[in-house]
Amino acid sequence: MTDYLRERFEDVDLTPGQGKISATIAVGLGLLSLLGGFCFLFPNLLTTPEFRAFYSADVLRMVLFAGIAIAFCAGFISVWRHQDPRYGLAGMIMACMAALLGSGRIDMPPVDGRSLYAGLDYFILTLLVLALVFVPMERIYPKDPEQRVLRRGWITDMKYFLFSHVGLQLISFFTVIPIQVFLHDKVDIGFQQAIASQPLWLQFIEILIVVDLGSYWIHRAFHEVPWLWRFHAVHHSTQQMDWLASSRLHVVEIVANRFVGYLPIFILGFSPSAVYAYLVFISFHAIFIHANVRFRFPLLRWVIATPEFHHWHHSSEDEAVDKNYAAFLPLYDKLFGTLHMPDKLAARYGTRASTQVPEGVVQQFTFPFRRSS
Secondary structure, eight states: OHHHHHHSSSSSSOOOTTTTTHHHHHHHHHHHHHHHHHHOOHHHHHHHHHHTOOHHHHHHHHHHHHHHHHHHHHHEEEOOOSSTHHHHHHHHHHHHHEEEEEEOOOOOOOOOSSSSOOOHHHHHHHHHHHHHHHHHHHHOOOOSSOOOOTTHHHHHHHHHHHHHTTHHHHHHHTTHHHHHHHHHHTTOHHHHHHHHOOOOHHHHHHOOOOOOOOHHHHHHHHHSSHHHHHHHHHHHHHHHOOOGGGGGOOOOHHHHHHHHHHHHHHHHHHOOHHHHHHHHHHHHHHHHHTTOOOOOOOGGGGOOOHHHHHHHBOOOOOOGOOOOOOOTTTTHHHHOOOOOOOOOOOOSOOTTTTTTOSSSSSHHHHHSSOOOO
16 A cells, blocks of 8 residues: 555656646545544544643634535546546545534543543644645745655655654653653652743743753764664655655654653753743744755854754765754754854755665664664
8 A cells, every 4th residue: 555655646746737736635635624524523532632622613613614625626626637537536525524524513521631542633733734834835945946745755754744643642651651750759849840930931941951952962872872873764764855854753762852852841840831832832843944945044043953954964965974963952063063064055865875774664663673784
């Protein structure tokens, strides 16, 4: 199935006038609408408990049916313009199925923190918002104008994106919960209350400084310790950079990064509002610095990590290998001698010949555990 999808849906030319753009919109929105319909049907199982209190059933239903209408219309246009009508028809069929599922009610039951759930709503809403922001941005300000929206490898990255959002509870189980249990009776409550009483903007800056220091060293370890590099090589295996490439992370690296990031947050006791603001900001920033955009930010690039800064980290060019480890503050790379910011932009990505990472999520998951040749 994966080979079938890669053959037909990767490296696709979406030149206007062929009906392929409308087919892509029809299938994409049709599938998201269908998944949204299932969220309406099984809210306890498929929606994120922390988000339910903020949902309005009427607003969500309006968004759902707007997506259904656009998917159906795009499918109709694709059938009319495309030489192969199957994809447009598939989008129309999924839109109709979503309309049937979405006609039910979405309940907002009491939140049970111990109940199992899949954050399918988180995946749908995040993917929709990010695609609406980054796809036009990368088309208007592309670093590589020849790179296609449906580039080679995007299906693999979409699977990683799905897991990192739907598997939110699993990731939390291996990171947040152990830290909370371990630190429950070992922290200084008075010290934490003093930290949490600071202005939110100051806490936000402190979180950035403290967490980025830990992130720098764990990131550097994943590069410079050979057996850890095999996990991180999965992230570097993409040869074309865009917003979706940020999702390609081995689960072991995700757990390690989350653990290192959450540990100082829980020890210092920052307020939940400051932590949420940090998580939202840093999540968007992590996607932005992978995007296929040509922004240079002449002064800002020395203060915070930009796409230019992080693209050099992903470059397979000799001068860029093992450089620019900081997630947000290039200052740490400057202090520890790993900063690389020439006047040109990176031109080549991926791992070097000494590390050949296979295609596909399953193969990439098992890759670090195989005997190296």
